[in-house]
Amino acid sequence: MLLQALFLILTITAIALFSFNARKIIRNIRLGRPADRSDRPAERLMVMLRVAFGQTKMTKRPLAFILHLFVYLGFVIINLEVLEIIIDGLFGTHRIFASPLGGLYNILIASFEVLAALVLIGVIVFLARRNIVKVGRFSGVEMTKWPRSDANIILIAEVLLMTAFLTMNAADQKLQLMGAAGYPVAGSFPVSGLLLPLLPDSETTLVAIERGCWWFHIIGIFAFLNYLPYSKHLHIILAFPNTYFSNLQPKGEFTNMPVVTNEVKAMLDPSFTPEPVADGGRFGAKDIKDLTWKNLLDAYTCTECGRCTSVCPANITGKLLSPRKIMMDTRDRATEVGDLAGKHGKDHDDGKTLLDNYISREEIWACTTCNACTEACPVNIDPLAIIVELRRYAVMEESQAPASLNNMFGNVENNGAPWKYSPADRINWRVENGEWK
Amino acid sequence: MAEMAAKGESPEILFWVGCAGSFDERAQKITRDICRILEHVGLKYAVLGTEESCTGDPAKRAGNEFLFQMQAMANIQTLDAYSIRKIVTGCPHCFNTIKNEYPSLGGNYDVIHHSQLIQQLIDEGKLKAEGGESFKGKRITFHDPCYLGRGNNVYEAPRAALEILDAELVEMKRCRSNGLCCGAGGAQMFKEPEKGNKDINIERIEEALSLEPNIVASSCPFCMTMLSDGVKNFNKEQEVKVLDIAEITAKANGLI
Known part of the structure; x- marks a missing residue:
């Protein structure tokens, strides 16, 4: 009961703090002058679906596209799991979706695990690209200490979250195999199953690991949510409205004031x-x-x-x-x-x-x-x-x-010309080799 | 145009020559070749001559919206006085400005760039590549002008003019939507570049020359200046010609 109450307070605090900071950003955006981007809603929706949801402009750089796709899909799909975590946290249940979903639950958990592994690969390569390979576009005069740290903080946070998620599943699975109380058999664990030999055999320790990772994972997600408003990582939310409100005119056209x-x-x-x-x-x-x-x-x-x-x-x-x-x-x-x-x-x-x-x-x-x-x-x-x-x-x-x-x-x-020529000479191009054409 | 109007006639298409096409010696040749193509296919065209004035493009890109709109409104008055409906331009900047920025100021015309006209004429079978210089086996690379390519998504039209030549077309790594600017856009043509370690046209021509082409093709008078200067910088003007799509078309059809 106490843990449920604690969880409730945490959830409310995280959401309240996030809305407080999100409102500040909305206030800042509203400092701008008006601009009408309410026309052609169907076309706008298509641009959003194509560019933000479908990531089409990422494909110009194939390696970054694939790795980013892992992290993007992982983020979107693993968030379904967060829904279960929140319900479990509020009601003191364990893997609440397991029995209603049956076989589908195993497929879901298995795919979350695969995605979590892909996210891990993605972010580790991203960390390497920034800090070891030093890909050129991540440097520049504007890439001072904070923007560099910001990027690394996000990537390390994702490594930690995914590791906690997989360790939690591994411990859960081991407890299930041991027939521990409160851990009914549920889920299929193709990735975390590989971690089983690394885990201790004591049930108490396993429960501590499973619970520890569970709390770490969800607190991590709340922390991440509240880090967003201070970070460049806000694109995971704003990419959608920003592409919806894209300029739909030809790029060569500038506004007429x-x-x-x-x-x-x-x-x-x-x-x-x-x-x-x-x-x-x-x-x-x-x-x-x-x-x-x-x-x-x-x-x-x-x-x-x-x-x-x-x-x-x-x-x-x-x-x-x-x-x-x-x-x-x-x-x-x-x-x-x-x-x-x-x-x-x-x-x-x-x-x-x-x-x-x-x-x-x-x-x-x-x-x-x-x-x-x-x-x-x-x-x-x-x-x-x-x-x-x-x-x-x-x-x-x-x-x-x-x-x-x-x-x-x-x-x-x-x-009437950007050079100092007389308008009267504007037709002189017709003279070729001294002849009037 | 004034002469045609005095006779009570109207052109099928108005050829908007542009300032570079009117005054720049190199671009004047392109202007004459566009006229040769128009005459070759028997299109009844007119030019505004001394009544034409800068579209206002360089002023607008440089932030002088007043001057741009003054120019635009004066030009719209002239065009409307002759009831012009269809315009072909010899410059991507004029094309972009009249096509995209004149309508909300009251100037509504059907505007195409000369590469699009050439493509249309090829598609209609009115224009071929015969009776003139052969480009067989020549290596040609096309430089996309920003205001034609990214600015207005015209990538295929200029290439269509090259594809009928039986030449070897080679693309630069930075081509089409990834094309690199020649360095002249945004009114840079009319000022010294800001401090840096290289000129943009050198960066671009290095890329073009690395393909060892016989011809670097473009379809913008400003790109023409920048690319030609770049080729001269490497003393390659004997081996590598910088030509406009219109010049290549006129040569291939023996119009010069």
Whole structure:
């Protein structure tokens, strides 16, 4: 009874703490400007099913795809087992699903075991890729101490959880074979069966191991849940909404700012009455509140895999720009702005901004807008949209474009071409070898 | 276009030449070849000539939304004044801008890039590869322009123009949706690159040259500049030609 009560308190605390932190993240995402992504729901659902659920963009890198698939399937399917663990914990039962499911239960437990072993293989190779092989895309200026530790903490946690899960099953199986009280024969254990020779023969010790691992596993899961809001690992949840709210337009298309349309129309036609536009404020983005909620959702979804940076032409050729850093900076700044607003009120100004304090001018001007980053992202994050908003701020609010670009603007404005040629010469291409064609 | 309108005629298609196609010496050759192809298949086309103006693409990518929309609205006025419906562009940037960014500003046209027009003409049997230079046995690799490929998912059209040549097509490792930018996009064409350890066009041309091609093909005037500069940098301009899809098509049909 006491253990059940303890379990209940633990479960409620874990869920309450998680919702408290999740609400903070939702609050931070809502700092952004409005953006309408409610159109074409059927198409959106398909993108989500294909990209997030079906992992289709992961296949570009086959080894990472397979290993990640093990961990992904393991995570999704083994969570069915967590449901049983929670019911057992609350009602003091043991393997409650065993008798109602009968033969199916054996198949389920067996497949959980196989998946747990595959997850173990996956995360061990992942740890090796990060710490021994040192795969290139896991390093970079933005991959400082914390992002590296964050990745390792998650992987080690998964090793521990899976080990506890398999050890628990092994002890359970041994107790079942011994005919111990409270351990009726249930489940099939193709993987943990291999651990049997390693276990002691004393029933008391076995029960201690089985119970110990059971508690470790479930407390570990609660801890993991509450680690998520502080971690890049939040992608396991946000990948789904983020892909649902993907940009469905061609990648080459940039948004046309309605505020500007109003001003340009008013300039061309003085009698024009502007349609009301939702987003006031400044042109482009200087800080978090100038970006849209989708830019911020992108930032919280990023799991720092570095595929974007590894294909970025600017980054490959040694420029400062790294699309992953753009996302990480945006998230860090959104968290900072959100926390400050929580402490000091909504309009608190800490004198810092996303542009300059986090992302430098040199970074935003190195971008070729080639869309390699958005193509590479397995969860449809769009770093380019943020870069363009920062450029818009620099150009339209501050007139701080590189001098050569200001010349180009001047040429377009005066000559209708980015170079200094007269519009009257625009047809001169028809002259070939001195002859008018 | 003005002449045609004065005669009360209208074109089947408007050829949007673009600034590079109008002023850049190398791109002017491509412009003339696109015209030769249009004439060869007997399409009635027009150009805006001095009435054409920058689409606003480089201004928009550089963050100058005001200038972009000013250009866009002026161009839409011109195009609508001539009741233009169908446009072919000689540049992926013009193509992307007019096709995707003009509609919400009131400019609705059926826009294709010249590689798509060539593909259509091949599919309709109006364009072949005969009567001109033979490309048999030549090694050709195609560089995907970002605003044609990833930007608008046009990967097959330019390749269709190469596939009818009986040449040996070789793909770079970074091709199609994984294609590497030439370095000119996002208004980089009009500024010095930021500090780094290499120029992007060098990175790209190294990859192309590693395949030992006779021809590096592209279909964007800016890629043309970057790739040609890259080839020159390695003193390979004798062995390796950088050609536009339109130039290859015009040569293969003996139009030059």
